[in-house]
Amino acid sequence: MNDGSPWPALEHIAYGGDYNPEQWPRETWHEDVRLMREAGVNLVSIGIFSWALIETEEGVFDFEWLDTVIDLLHENGIAVDLATPTASPPAWFFAAHPDARVVDRDGGVLGFGSRGMVSHSAPAYRDAVVRIASALAERYGDHPAVLMWHVHNEYGVPVAEDYSPHAVAAFRDWLRERYGSLEGLNEAWGTAFWGQHYSNWEHVGAPAAAPTTVNPAQRLDFKRFSDHQLRACFIAERDAIRAHSDKPVTTNFMANQEFTTDLWAWAREVDVVSDDHYLTAADPEAHIGLAIAADLSRSVGGGRPWMLLEHSTSAVNWQPRNIAKRPGEMARNSLAHFGRGADAIMFFQWRASRSGAEKFHSAMVPHAGTDSRVWREVVQLGASLGRLAESRGSRVRANVAILWDFESFWAQSLEWRPVQDLDPRERIRAFYERLWRDGITVDFALPGADLSGYKLVVAASQYLLRNDDAANLTRYVAGGGTLVVSYFSGIVDEHDAVHAGGFMAPLREVLGCDVEEFLPLRTGSSAAVDYAAGDGTSHRLDADEWADDLRITSAAVRGTYAEGPGTGKPAITRNEHGRGTGWYVSTRLDADALETVMGDVYADAGLAPAGLPEGVEAVARSGEAGDYLTLVNHSDADAEVPVDGVDLLTGAATGGTLQLGAGGTAVVRLAR
Ligand code: GLA
Ligand code: GLA
Numbered sequence: 001m002n003d004g005s006p007w008p009a010l011e012h013i014a015y016g017g018d019y020n021p022e023q024w025p026r027e028t029w030h031e032d033v034r035l036m037r038e039a040g041v042n043l044v045s046i047g048i049f050s051w052a053l054i055e056t057e058e059g060v061f062d063f064e065w066l067d068t069v070i071d072l073l074h075e076n077g078i079a080v081d082l083a084t085p086t087a088s089p090p091a092w093f094f095a096a097h098p099d100a101r102v103v104d105r106d107g108g109v110l111g112f113g114s115r116g117m118v119s120h121s122a123p124a125y126r127d128a129v130v131r132i133a134s135a136l137a138e139r140y141g142d143h144p145a146v147l148m149w150h151v152h153n154e155y156g157v158p159v160a161e162d163y164s165p166h167a168v169a170a171f172r173d174w175l176r177e178r179y180g181s182l183e184g185l186n187e188a189w190g191t192a193f194w195g196q197h198y199s200n201w202e203h204v205g206a207p208a209a210a211p212t213t214v215n216p217a218q219r220l221d222f223k224r225f226s227d228h229q230l231r232a233c234f235i236a237e238r239d240a241i242r243a244h245s246d247k248p249v250t251t252n253f254m255a256n257q258e259f260t261t262d263l264w265a266w267a268r269e270v271d272v273v274s275d276d277h278y279l280t281a282a283d284p285e286a287h288i289g290l291a292i293a294a295d296l297s298r299s300v301g302g303g304r305p306w307m308l309l310e311h312s313t314s315a316v317n318w319q320p321r322n323i324a325k326r327p328g329e330m331a332r333n334s335l336a337h338f339g340r341g342a343d344a345i346m347f348f349q350w351r352a353s354r355s356g357a358e359k360f361h362s363a364m365v366p367h368a369g370t371d372s373r374v375w376r377e378v379v380q381l382g383a384s385l386g387r388l389a390e391s392r393g394s395r396v397r398a399n400v401a402i403l404w405d406f407e408s409f410w411a412q413s414l415e416w417r418p419v420q421d422l423d424p425r426e427r428i429r430a431f432y433e434r435l436w437r438d439g440i441t442v443d444f445a446l447p448g449a450d451l452s453g454y455k456l457v458v459a460a461s462q463y464l465l466r467n468d469d470a471a472n473l474t475r476y477v478a479g480g481g482t483l484v485v486s487y488f489s490g491i492v493d494e495h496d497a498v499h500a501g502g503f504m505a506p507l508r509e510v511l512g513c514d515v516e517e518f519l520p521l522r523t524g525s526s527a528a529v530d531y532a533a534g535d536g537t538s539h540r541l542d543a544d545e546w547a548d549d550l551r552i553t554s555a556a557v558r559g560t561y562a563e564g565p566g567t568g569k570p571a572i573t574r575n576e577h578g579r580g581t582g583w584y585v586s587t588r589l590d591a592d593a594l595e596t597v598m599g600d601v602y603a604d605a606g607l608a609p610a611g612l613p614e615g616v617e618a619v620a621r622s623g624e625a626g627d628y629l630t631l632v633n634h635s636d637a638d639a640e641v642p643v644d645g646v647d648l649l650t651g652a653a654t655g656g657t658l659q660l661g662a663g664g665t666a667v668v669r670l671a672r
Contacts, residue, residue, distance in 0.1 A: 010042060010043065010079060012042055012386055013343055013344065013386075013389065014343065015040055015042055015043065015344070015382050015385050016036070016347070017045065017346045017349055018346075018348045018350065019044035019349070020048070020351075021069050022050055022053055024351070026068075029072055033072055033075075034076075036076065036350075037076055040385065040386050041078060041382060043081055043147060043344065044078060044350060045081040045083055045346065046073075046081070047084075047085055048083040048153050049087065050066070050083075050085045051090050052091065054136070058096065058128075061135055073145055074143075078145075080140075081150045082136065082149055082150065083150040084129070084133045084136060084149070084151050084152060085132065086129040086133070086152045086237065087153035088115040089125065089128065093118075094118075099122060099124070099164070099165070100119050100122035101118070102118065102159050102162045103119075103162060103163045103167075104163060105161065105208055107208065107209070110159065115153075116159055117158075120229045120230050120232075120233045121167040121169075121170040121229050122164070123166070126236060129233060129240075130236050130237065133240040134244065137149075137241040137243065141244040141245030146245070148271075149241050149245065150251065150252065151238060151241070151250070152233070152234065153252060154252055154254055154276060155234060155260075156227070156254070156261040157254065157258055157260065160226050160227075160258075160261070161226045161260075163206045167226075170225075171206055176201065182198055182199070182201060185198065188217060189215055189217040190495070194215075213415045216414045216496045219414055220411050224410075227260065227262050227406075230260075230261060231266060234266070234269060248272050249271050250272045250274040251274070252274050252275065252276045253274065253275045254277075255275045255277070255293040255300070257276075259409050259410065262407065263406065264300050264446055267300035272301075272304070272305075273301035273304065274297075274344070275294075275297040275306060275307070276310035276311070276348070277308060277311050278312060279312075279325075279333070281315070281316075282319070287332070287632075288433055289429070290337070291432075291617065292428070294308075294337050295444060296404060296444045298341040299445065303395055303397075303443075305342070306341055306343070307346065308334075310347060311345075311348070312325070312348065312361065312362050313374050314330065314366070317360035317361040322360070327373060328664075328665075329663075330378075331377060331381050331384065332632050335384075335667065336632050338388065339619040341395065341396045341621065343393065348361070348363075349361070350365060351364070351365040352365065362374065364378045384649050384665075387651075388648055388667055391623060391626070391669075394624075394627075395621060395623065397441070397620075397622065399440070400435060400442045400455065401443045401444065401449075401454045402431060402435075402445070403457065403458065403459045403460065404446070405447055405464070407464055408465070409424040411463060418488070418518045419545070422545075425461070427460040427461045427487075430588075431486070431598075434591045437591060439611070440610065446469075447462060447472060448469045451481060452476065452481070455481070455605040455606055456484070456601065457476060457483050458484045458486075459473065459483065459485045459489050460484075462485070462490060463491050465489065465491070465493075465506055466493060467499075470510075474509055477582050478578030478580060479578065479579060480578070482604045482605035483510060483580070483583065484583040484585065485511060485585070487585065487586045490505070490507040502514055502515065503516075509577065510575065510577050511573065511583075512573065513551060513552045513554075513555045513584060515551070515586075516551045517549040518549075519565040520546050521544055525544070526543065526544040527547055527561055527563050527564030528540055528562040528563040528564070529562060529572060529587060530559065531572060533600060534600040542592075543564075543589055544587070545587070547565055547586060549566065550569065550586060556575070557572075557573055558573060558600070559573075559585075566587075570586070571585075571586050573586075581604045612641065613633075614635060615633060615635025616632070616634070616635065617630075617632040618630070620670075626672070627669070628648070628669055629643055629645070630666075630667050631643075631664075631668065633660045633665070634663075635662060635663075637662055638659065638660070638664075639661075640659060641657070642658075643657070643668050644671045645670040646669050647668050648669055649665065649666055654668060
């Protein structure tokens with residue numbers, strides 16, 4: 001029976017990690033499976049970078065070692081997430097096909113000795129990935145140990161854009177298909193400016209490094225094209241697998257970490273969404289970034305349970321400072337992912353490498369061995385997850401959507417903007433953080449999605465907004481929804497051209513205002529907003545970075561600039577439209593300053609903060625077998641949470657109040 005969970009064959013939440021046994025002598029494999037059993041590991045990802053050891057020369061395959069590993073795992077009851085090794089083509093491949101190397105934007109050719117260094121547009125690479133994927137699927141497609149397929153690894157890193165001749169030729173074909181004619185292309189790219197008009201398709205190229213800034217519409221299309229090329233490679237491999245195997249196929253995303261791929265489009269192509277997530281060590285509240293990644297992973301899959309395919313037991317090795325996880329932090333991270341819909345908790349990697357690039361990266365079996373804090377926590381986590389089996393397939397429901405549009409992020413991140421380093425994620429994080437602290441669960445959504453099920457939609461960073469998507473947001477509000485829009489949204493169309501009618505013109509009707517001129521602040525200077533709250537109180541809110549000179553048509557002004565370039569002008573507006581309300585916040589407020597404004601927004605939306613103790617995260621999943629509230633205490637203080645049910649991690653009834661110790665976790669099956 002498939003209950004909505006993608007692993008009908010697994011009886012538990014999946015637990016394990018990347019297993020790279022080819023690094024170790026065979027005696028170690030036997031110790032590995034013994035320890036996996038001790039830790040409750042039931043799924044491992046294998047073969048991710050093993051191409052050179054499987055296809056030793058073009059068309060010559062050695063499956064002996066892989067047969068042995070898969071059989072050994074199977075004998076020990078451990079299922080396999082079998083990878084195609086196409087993120088690291090062998091040395092022989094590059095020797096035979098030097099044209100399949102990536103050319104970077106500056107014209108440099110990227111060499112061998114790393115990973116991910118191949119041109120996804122090279123015909124030889126396309127042929128080679130289909131050959132190896134077919135060979136693996138033919139041999140292992142029906143193997144009882146193989147639960148699923150892991151295609152490639154993290155498409156889009158380390159290289160997303162390739163400027164090789166193969167890519168340029170493919171880009172031209174892609175543009176022909178998209179625009180039909182050269183006139184269409186000239187129009188879309190606005191080539192009348194700076195003398196860029198094209199009269200011959202052969203003259204159209206990739207937006208390689210040039211003397212100064214390159215046509216932004218061309219660059220945006222190249223980002224779309226590059227994403228499309230990566231996806232085409234995935235689809236080719238997936239279809240090669242499907243010819244021999246009916247097991248689910250995934251590829252590991254990097255939600256909220258990399259923006260090279262449009263995960264909405266990718267999620268439509270995979271059988272199960274999976275994500276890799278690593279904490280940003282420099283962020284003291286990295287668990288909020290984690291929550292964003294988890295919610296995004298769930299959202300792109302339409303709410304389906306998803307897999308956390310990689311995270312770390314402790315420190316990584318690739319950030320400027322790699323901070324070890326504190327005791328219990330690995331469990332808190334894992335439970336936070338689970339609470340937000342993950343049905344698999346996996347790590348990079350099983351056993352720490354002695355050699356190679358990642359030897360200082362933590363693992364489930366650390367260099368220190370099993371007499372270690374990390375190992376004891378790994379065993380404990382396996383036992384905890386083992387108690388959550390009944391919750392598999394249950395789903396999270398959210399009343400709030402924050403818009404998340406990769407295409408808009410790509411466009412906003414191009415050069416020559418009013419403020420050059422406006423990171424589209426910054427506003428999303430601020431609004432998300434407000435909602436996180438208020439204990440309100442969030443989905444992410446595209447601006448063109450059906451939003452009617454949400455009480456509140458936040459457009460925190462929607463620089464690029466298509467007219468039909470703006471119409472969708474307007475309809476959503478007319479139908480009774482509450483919309484909050486933050487600054488530098490609704491500015492350009494899909495070609496990065498400013499909307500006819502001016503900045504924010506497509507949102508004028510729903511917001512009752514538009515933007516006459518941007519008034520960004522000098523670095524380090526601040527604005528202040530006098531805000532009149534719905535309860536009659538007034539508040540001086542700290543603001544910085546940005547202000548607008550707004551043109552009000554029908555909106556009520558709720559906040560006025562008290563300092564900075566906008567002094568005396570409207571800063572925050574509220575507009576009733578149809579049966580709903582559209583808010584506009586024209587400056588940067590942090591999560592603290594947003595509290596007052598969002599309090600009024602919640603009132604319009606019929607929402608209220610959950611009233612959780614500070615630092616406590618609580619998210620509900622609902623399924624046929626029950627409703628489960630996952631609680632994670634990120635603070636150093638013990639907390640009490642009113643909740644009635646049984647904590648599955650301990651088996652104890654809460655008796656109406658859960659005592660959640662500092663750093664503690666619980667998964668309460670709610671009394672019905
Ligand atoms: C220079 C150039 C103009 C224009 C302006 C913009 O002066 O000559 O074409 O790019 O900069 O400030
Ligand atoms: C990524 C990769 C893994 C490993 C980890 C290290 O997620 O997929 O192979 O390099 O990073 O954090």
